Amino acid sequence: MSGQPFVSVVIPMRNEAATIGLCLDCVLAQDYPAARFEILVVDGESDDDSVAVLKGYAERDARVRLLRNPRRIVPTAMNIGIRAAHGEVIARVDGHTRIARDYLRIGVETLRRTGADNVGGPMHAVGGGVFGDAVAAAMSSRFGIGAYFHFGTVEREVDTVYLGMWPRGVFERVGLFDEELVRNQDDEFNYRLRKAGGRIVLNPAMRSHYQNRQSVRRLARQFYEYGEWKVRILQKHPRQMSWRHFVPPMFVAALVLAPAAALVVPPIGPLGAAMAGGYVATVLAVAASSAGRQGWRTWLATTGAFAIIHWTWGMGFLAGLLRHANRWRQPDPPPARLEAESRLGLSD
Numbered sequence: 001m002s003g004q005p006f007v008s009v010v011i012p013m014r015n016e017a018a019t020i021g022l023c024l025d026c027v028l029a030q031d032y033p034a035a036r037f038e039i040l041v042v043d044g045e046s047d048d049d050s051v052a053v054l055k056g057y058a059e060r061d062a063r064v065r066l067l068r069n070p071r072r073i074v075p076t077a078m079n080i081g082i083r084a085a086h087g088e089v090i091a092r093v094d095g096h097t098r099i100a101r102d103y104l105r106i107g108v109e110t111l112r113r114t115g116a117d118n119v120g121g122p123m124h125a126v127g128g129g130v131f132g133d134a135v136a137a138a139m140s141s142r143f144g145i146g147a148y149f150h151f152g153t154v155e156r157e158v159d160t161v162y163l164g165m166w167p168r169g170v171f172e173r174v175g176l177f178d179e180e181l182v183r184n185q186d187d188e189f190n191y192r193l194r195k196a197g198g199r200i201v202l203n204p205a206m207r208s209h210y211q212n213r214q215s216v217r218r219l220a221r222q223f224y225e226y227g228e229w230k231v232r233i234l235q236k237h238p239r240q241m242s243w244r245h246f247v248p249p250m251f252v253a254a255l256v257l258a259p260a261a262a263l264v265v266p267p268i269g270p271l272g273a274a275m276a277g278g279y280v281a282t283v284l285a286v287a288a289s290s291a292g293r294q295g296w297r298t299w300l301a302t303t304g305a306f307a308i309i310h311w312t313w314g315m316g317f318l319a320g321l322l323r324h325a326n327r328w329r330q331p332d333p334p335p336a337r338l339e340a341e342s343r344l345g346l347s348d
Contacts, residue, residue, distance in 0.1 A: 007037040007104055007165075008087030012069070012077035014044035016095035017053055019211055023095050024057050024064065032104040039064045040081045041095075044072035050095075075177035075185040082171055082338060091165040093208075100207035107165040110203045117170050117198035118190065120161025121206030122152050132214035134301035137290040139212055143282075144309055149202055158202045160190040162210070170198065171338035178236075178335045183229040191233075191240040219305070220312045227316025231324050236332060248314030249321075251279070283307060 009027055013020055020041070027039055041054050043066060051066070058064040067084055069077045082090055089108060093099055103121075110119040125140055127133035138144040140151055149162045164186065174193050177185045190200055213219040227248070234241055258272025287302035 004033055004036045005089050005108060006087040007032065007089045007091055007108065008081070008085030009037060009039045009091045009093050009104070010078055010081030010085065011039065011041045011093050011095055012044065012074045012081075013041050013046065013050055013054070013095040014069075014072055015046045015048045015050055017046070017049040019096045020050055021053055021057075022098055023093065024054075026098045026101070026103075027093060028057075028061060028063070029101055030099075030104045031101050032108070034063070037063065037104060038086060040067055040084055041065070042067045042069045042077035042081045044069040044077060071179070073179070073182050075179045075181055078185075079176045079179065079336075082168075082176060085168070088168050089165060090168055090171070092163045094163065094210070096211040097163070098209045098211075103206055103208060104165075106203065106205050110201060110206065111165060111167060114201045115199070116157075116201040117193055118161065118164050118166050118200045119203055119206065120149065120164045120200075121202065121208055122149050122204055123162040124207065124209045125150075125212045126209045127212060128214050130297050131216070131301050131305070132212065133294075134291070134298060134305040135212045135214070135219055137298075137302050138287075138305035138309055141286065141290055141306075143286045144306055152202050153204050155201065155203045155205075158200055159194065160187055161200055161202050163208065164190075168338070172340050173337070174198065175335040175337045180332070181229055181232060183225045184233055187230075187240065188233055188237065191237050195237075216304070216308065220308050223309050223312040224316035224319075227313040227318075228320035228323065230317055231320030232327070235324060235327055245317075248310050249317040250314075251275070252311060252314035253318060 011020075011023065011027075016023070024039065024041075030037065041064065043051055043054065045068075054064070054066050058066055065084075067080055069080055078092065089111065091104060091107060107119055110116065123139070125136035127136035142151055144150070147160065148156075148158050149160065152158070170193065174189075174196050178188050181188055194200065213222055230241075230245060234245075255272060255276055258268055258275075262269030262272065283303050283306045284299075287306055288299055291299040291302045
């Protein structure tokens with residue numbers, strides 16, 4: 001990369017009217033040279049005021065461009081943006097995320113200093129209201145999700161990061177995002193990247209704030225889909241899976257099947273009850289620690305957030321085993337690679 005590589009910020013968006021303005025304000029306020037980055041917002045057929053908000057920004061600043069994503073899902077949005085990008089560095093920013101003023105500058109510096117193929121920072125979840133704050137606490141806990149980027153504080157090489165910044169050549173070498181995956185497309189891409197010899201580095205100095213879900217229904221749907229689509233990752237890349245991915249579905253299956261199994265093997269009944277009791281006690285204790293002195297409402301809300309994350313992920317995974325049961329032996333073509341000759345507008 002040259003001294004000040006041109007950066008293309010790709011923002012997948014669908015129905016983000018409440019947050020896209022703050023997101024764009026943060027990107028436009030970067031201390032990276034204004035002439036050295038562009039913003040491509042890829043809209044997935046929003047039916048709220050997102051596009052109207054975006055057009056207002058595009059009229060005021062030529063760096064902001066609006067692209068359409070008829071398929072509406074994130075991997076397609078990323079591929080549309082990457083193909084249209086002029087930059088030699090691609091940075092993903094989500095429409096419900098606010099990045100720090102030095103995010104792009106530190107990201108470029110980290111790519112150059114480490115020689116990594118993807119860099120990013122930790123996800124700092126932001127709530128709103130009692131339940132939203134409880135979700136933020138649960139997502140920032142090792143007990144809640146477990147991935148290092150949710151709680152990491154030390155720069156290190158990792159399996160995956162939040163958002164991400166890549167040299168453009170990575171997509172020419174490894175391929176684009178897998179457009180089948182409604183969820184978990186970043187996990188799948190980063191696995192392919194590491195399998196090809198690439199390195200991923202988390203730098204805590206790359207600060208961003210993620211607006212998490214603030215309702216039970218939306219949180220449950222989010223993690224159910226994460227679990228469901230993780231099955232396709234298992235089918236495509238079995239070695240991408242970690243032991244912790246199997247704990248929630250095994251636990252859910254054990255508790256659901258225990259009453260029926262107890263009719264045949266009576267000792268299973270007390271064993272299942274002990275497992276359930278141990279889980280409840282653990283969740284209550286961890287939630288109390290996460291809630292601190294914020295009161296019993298926050299404690300109970302955090303307990304509920306942990307339970308929703310664990311149970312819906314596990315239920316989604318089990319449902320995915322049924323939904324994708326016929327896909328184990330179906331080979332999938334690899335995601336398309338970015339054509340090298342499509343690179344435009346690079347640094348002088």
